[in-house]
Amino acid sequence: MINNIPTVTLLEGDGIGPEITSSVVKIIEASGVKINWEKMLAGKNAYEKYGSVLPDVTISSIEKNKIVLKAPITTPIGHGFSSVNVALRRHFDLYANVRPSKNMKGVVTPFNNVDLVVIRENTEDIYAGLEEKVDEDRIHGIKLITKKGSTRICDFAFQYALKNNRHEVTVVTKANISKLADGLFLNCFREVAKKYPEIKTREILVDNLCMQLVVNPAQFDVMVMPNLYGDIVSDLCAGLIGGLGLAGSANVGTNCAIFEAVHGSAPDIAGKNIANPTGLLKSAIEMLKYINKNDEALKIQHALEETISEGKILTSDLKGNASTTEFTDEIIRKMSI
Numbered sequence: 001m002i003n004n005i006p007t008v009t010l011l012e013g014d015g016i017g018p019e020i021t022s023s024v025v026k027i028i029e030a031s032g033v034k035i036n037w038e039k040m041l042a043g044k045n046a047y048e049k050y051g052s053v054l055p056d057v058t059i060s061s062i063e064k065n066k067i068v069l070k071a072p073i074t075t076p077i078g079h080g081f082s083s084v085n086v087a088l089r090r091h092f093d094l095y096a097n098v099r100p101s102k103n104m105k106g107v108v109t110p111f112n113n114v115d116l117v118v119i120r121e122n123t124e125d126i127y128a129g130l131e132e133k134v135d136e137d138r139i140h141g142i143k144l145i146t147k148k149g150s151t152r153i154c155d156f157a158f159q160y161a162l163k164n165n166r167h168e169v170t171v172v173t174k175a176n177i178s179k180l181a182d183g184l185f186l187n188c189f190r191e192v193a194k195k196y197p198e199i200k201t202r203e204i205l206v207d208n209l210c211m212q213l214v215v216n217p218a219q220f221d222v223m224v225m226p227n228l229y230g231d232i233v234s235d236l237c238a239g240l241i242g243g244l245g246l247a248g249s250a251n252v253g254t255n256c257a258i259f260e261a262v263h264g265s266a267p268d269i270a271g272k273n274i275a276n277p278t279g280l281l282k283s284a285i286e287m288l289k290y291i292n293k294n295d296e297a298l299k300i301q302h303a304l305e306e307t308i309s310e311g312k313i314l315t316s317d318l319k320g321n322a323s324t325t326e327f328t329d330e331i332i333r334k335m336s337i
C-alpha cells in the first residue's frame with residue numbers, strides 16, 4: 001500500500017495472457033480504482049530471463065503485496081517445467097479455490113437462474129501427488145484428506161456464505177464409498193456447521209449432485225468439497241453459465257489471494273486481438289471486492305453484463321466479430337454513461 005493505493009502483483013502470463021491483462025487493467029483504471037501494478041514474470045518468460053519459472057523476485061513480490069492478478073500460463077505437456085499454477089498454490093498455501101457461476105444476461109444457456117459458488121479444497125486429495133508403482137500391474141494412488149485441511153475449507157465456506165449474504169452450504173462427498181477419507185471431510189463439515197446455526201446445511205453425494213446440477217441447478221447455493229470433486233464440478237458449473245471463457249476464480253490462503261481466469265493461455269488465438277477478457281475481468285471484479293472496492297466492482301460488472309446482453313460488440317467465442325480492444329472499449333464506454 002503506497003499512499004492508500006494498494007499494490008497488486010500482476011502476472012501477465014503468456015499466450016493470450018498479455019492481451020487480456022492489458023484489457024482488464026484498462027477497464028479497472030477507467031472504473032476509477034487506483035492500483036499500483038507490480039509486473040512480475042512467471043512461466044516460460046521468467047525461465048528465459050531468470051532460469052526459473054517461478055523466480056525469487058516474483059515470490060518476494062507476492063509475499064510483500066499478498067494480492068495477485070494472474071493471467072494464464074502455459075504448462076508444457078509431458079516434458080519441460082511443471083505447473084506454475086500448482087507451485088503457486090503450494091508455496092502460498094492457497095487452500096481455497098472459489099468459483100462463482102451466475103447466469104449472464106444475453107448468454108443463452110438451458111437455465112436462467114443459476115447463481116451458485118463452488119468452494120474447492122485446493123491442496124489435498126489426489127493432488128498431493130502421492131502415487132507409487134508397486135509392480136508392473138499395480139499403482140497405488142493416495143487420496144490425502146486431513147482433519148486440518150477439511151476443517152479450514154469448511155470454515156472458509158461458511159465464512160464466505162456469511163460475507164456474501166448466502167443462506168445454505170452443501171457438502172459434497174462420496175462418503176458412502178470413501179468411508180474413511182470422505183467420511184472425515186463430512187464429519188469436519190458437521191462439526192464446523194455447529195458454529196454457524198444461521199446458515200442452512202445440506203449433504204449430497206457427488207454423483208447425485210452432478211445429476212441434480214444439470215436438471216435443476218437453481219436449488220444450490222454455496223457448495224464445499226474435496227479437491228478432485230471440486231475440479232470436476234466447478235467446470236460443470238462453468239458449463240451451466242456458458243463455458244470456461246466466462247468463469248473467474250480466486251485462490252485464497254490465510255495471507256495471500258491470487259485471482260485468475262479459469263481458462264488456459266489459448267495459444268491457438270494468441271496475438272490476434274480476438275481473445276475474450278471476461279474470465280480475467282470477472283476474477284478482477286472478485287479482487288476488487290476483496291480489497292473493498294465494492295462500488296467499482298459493481299460498476300464494472302454492470303457494464304460487462306450490459307455489453308454481453310446487448311450482443312452488439314462481442315468477441316468471436318460469443319458469436320460476435322469484435323476484437324478484444326473493441327469489446328474492452330465498449331465496457332469502458334458503458335461505465336461512463
Ligand code: NAI
Pocket residue numbers: 016020071072073074075076085245260261262263264265266267268269274275276277278279317
Ligand atoms: P485453453 O483454455 O487455453 O483453450 C481451450 C479453447 O478455448 C481454445 O480453443 C481457446 O482458443 C479457447 N479459449 C480459451 N480462453 C479463451 C478466451 N479468453 N477467449 C476466447 N477463446 C478462448 O485450454 P488448453 O488449450 O487446454 O490449454 C492451453 C495452455 O494453457 C496449456 O499449456 C495449459 O496447461 C494452460 N492452462 C493454464 C491455466 C492457468 O494458467 N490457470 C489453466 C488452464 C490451462
